Amino acid sequence: MINIFDRNDQATRDLQVSLRKAGFVQPTVILQDDGWLPPKTESPFSWFLREDNQGRPLFFNQVMVPAMWEIRGDNNGGAIYDYERKAAEIVYAVPKNMRLIKEVRWLDQSGKVRSIDHYNQAGWRFAQTIYNLKGQAITKTYYSQQNKEVIVVNFVTHDLLLNYRKGIYNFQSFREFVKFYLKIRKYNLDRIFYNSLSDPFFISLDQPKAGKDLLFWQEPLKQSIPGNMQMILNGNAPRTEKIIFNEQTVFERSKKLITGKTAVECNLLGYIYEHKRENRAGNAALIMTNSDNLENFEYLVKNLPEIYFNVAAITEMSPKLMAFSIYKNVSLYPNASFNMLNNLWLNTDYYFDINHEGELMNAVRTAFDNNLVIFGFENVVHNQRYTSPENIYRVEDTKKLIAKVARSLKDVTYLKKLLYAQHLAANEVTRAAYQKELQLK
Structure with a gap:
């Protein structure tokens, strides 16, 4: 199996x-390897490269660059400059605020991507993709930790070369390569x-x-x-x-x-989720945002005085958002560190998905994993799969949202019902359901 x-x-x-x-x-074999495979998995590429994931990911300023070149970065991404010319873009692995390198995209004089260096979670360049002037990928070469060329994928001819045990194997397709790998692995x-x-x-x-x-x-x-x-x-x-x-x-x-x-x-058949902790029925809430536009936030703050709102960002906050510090039930965390965010996730029991713009750091899923009760407005809600539909409100129905939150603060049984509905919305199932459906005796 x-x-x-x-x-x-x-x-x-x-x-x-x-x-x-x-x-x-x-x-578990994952065919497409991005260098950041989960534990207890491998890919055909990682096996032939003999990856052991011993090592640490590279921090954004650890890229090797020519003398006098400059590396700049914030919590969203980084870049490499040759004086004022942007020579490369640095793409972070998730979560981005850790500033760990996943890709370095090298640019030509006109700003087009000509190659991408792919870094794995052990901190070494395991692959490089080459692009033509039209922005089309031509080849992708995979390297061992000793920078030895092991696999070359040709995106034009669709064949693949493998350097294995002092021999060169030529596969006409990726599927042939995988078939060979499965045979070798027995x-x-x-x-x-x-x-x-x-x-x-x-x-x-x-x-x-x-x-x-x-x-x-x-x-x-x-x-x-x-x-x-x-x-x-x-x-x-x-x-x-x-x-x-x-x-x-x-x-x-x-x-x-x-x-x-x-x-x-x-x-x-849904999923068996790994919840990191139980909801403790506290009164602390969290909002993750990358903008100062929080839907109806002031109204919520004023009408839910029992809720202590924690607002976190991985960048600076604008004066508009910082102005909320006047409220006794609001704490603001600009440039929040990883340790600070982790502490907030562990010590809050509600999540308000009310920020405009994109979702920050997979926040809704993280809230779900930590068993926070999630509320949101339908015009800004992100990743609805993990939010109970009954907890997503129109802005004009904010009073109903407030009433539900207030009731859950007073009634633990009701709070548990909200969490149960949230789990159902994400199609959470039991171990027994898997065993019955997949016939494990």
């Missing part, structure tokens, strides 16, 4: 955690859990022996069922015995799009 997942995103990480907590502890492929209809699906399809594979569908559905999914439904992918939908809304849409008898079951 093995997990073969396509990419390192939140949905994949949630699925991996859910399977592990349910007792499915098989190896994994048990009798049951493959996969989450994409691209390469992971074809790996399942190419297996010569019978199996009991499962597709976990984590993407939206558009106007019709994808062709490869239709293959499964028609019985033309005999190893796949079931399609598991991880999102309620997508599952409901699938029932409208899938007509007639199907060769496989289609069921709904």
Whole structure:
């Protein structure tokens, strides 16, 4: 049994955690390696590079640059300057306020990206992508920690070269390369859990022996069922015995799009989340923001005197926002450090998703993981999947929001009901539900 997942995103990480907590502890392979894979996973690239993740990520000012060049950075990103010319852009790994390097994008004299150095969580450049003048990726080369060239991917010819055990292997496609990797690793492929209809699906399809594979569908559905999914439904992918939908809304849409008898079951199964702590029924709230535009904030502050509002930013705050320091139930944290933010997450029990502009540092998901009750306004709410629909209000209904918060402060049972509804909205399920659906005895 093995997990073969396509990419390192939140949905994949949630699925991996859910399977592990349910007792499915098989190896996990993530095909697309960004250098920041979660624990207990590997990719074909990381294995051939012999990555052991021993080391620390590079801080933004640790890039090697020519003499007299300057590195500048803030909590959003960094840049390298050759006097006044921007020579490179530095992309941080999440969370950005840690200022850890994920990519360095080198620019030509006209400001176009010509190459990207990819850094992993162990702090070394594990890959480099080269671009042409049209901004198209030409090659991506993967390096060992000793800077030895190990893998070269050609995006023009779609072939791949591997330097392995004093031999050079030429693969005509990425799938051939993965097939070779799986053979070398001698994994048990009798049951493959996969989450994409691209390469992971074809790996399942190419297996010569019978199996009991499962597709976990984590993407939206558009106007019709994808062709490869239709293959499964028609019985033309005999190893796949079931399609598991991880999102309620997508599952409901699938029932409208899938007509007639199907060769496989289609069921709904959410996630087993790792909540970091319990809600303590306190009165402290948190707002993360990268702007001074907080929807109806002053009205909330004045009409919820029992709530102590903590407002944090990873940059300076404008005079408009700093003016809220006059209120006794407001504390402001400009240029908040990682330790300060961590302390705020651990010591607040409400999150108000009311900031305009983009979401800061995956705040809503972090609030959910810490079991904060999340409230928001529908015109600014971010990442709605982790917020109960009944806690998202129109601005003109602010009084109703205030009444609900006030009631939850006085009634712990009611507060727990709000948290339960929040968990349901995120399609949280139990370990037993996973074991029953996936048939672990």
